Amino acid sequence: MKYVDNTENYYYYEQDGIKIYINKNLIIDDEISIELKAKIPLIGPIFNVKGVKIQF
Numbered sequence: 001m002k003y004v005d006n007t008e009n010y011y012y013y014e015q016d017g018i019k020i021y022i023n024k025n026l027i028i029d030d031e032i033s034i035e036l037k038a039k040i041p042l043i044g045p046i047f048n049v050k051g052v053k054i055q056f
Contacts, residue, residue: 013034028053029053
């Protein structure tokens with residue numbers, strides 16, 4: 001995964017032409033994995049995300 005740019009409220013990554021925005025309030029591990037699970041017509045893509053946690 002390629003780290004592209006830093007915005008005010010989000011970390012911005014790009015992988016395989018897909019732009020990914022992760023809110024800065026989330027906890028991000030040293031390594032994150034975002035995998036495309038399926039593309040469903042009318043719903044869109046579904047992703048599996050590892051290495052991102054919710055901050056309480």
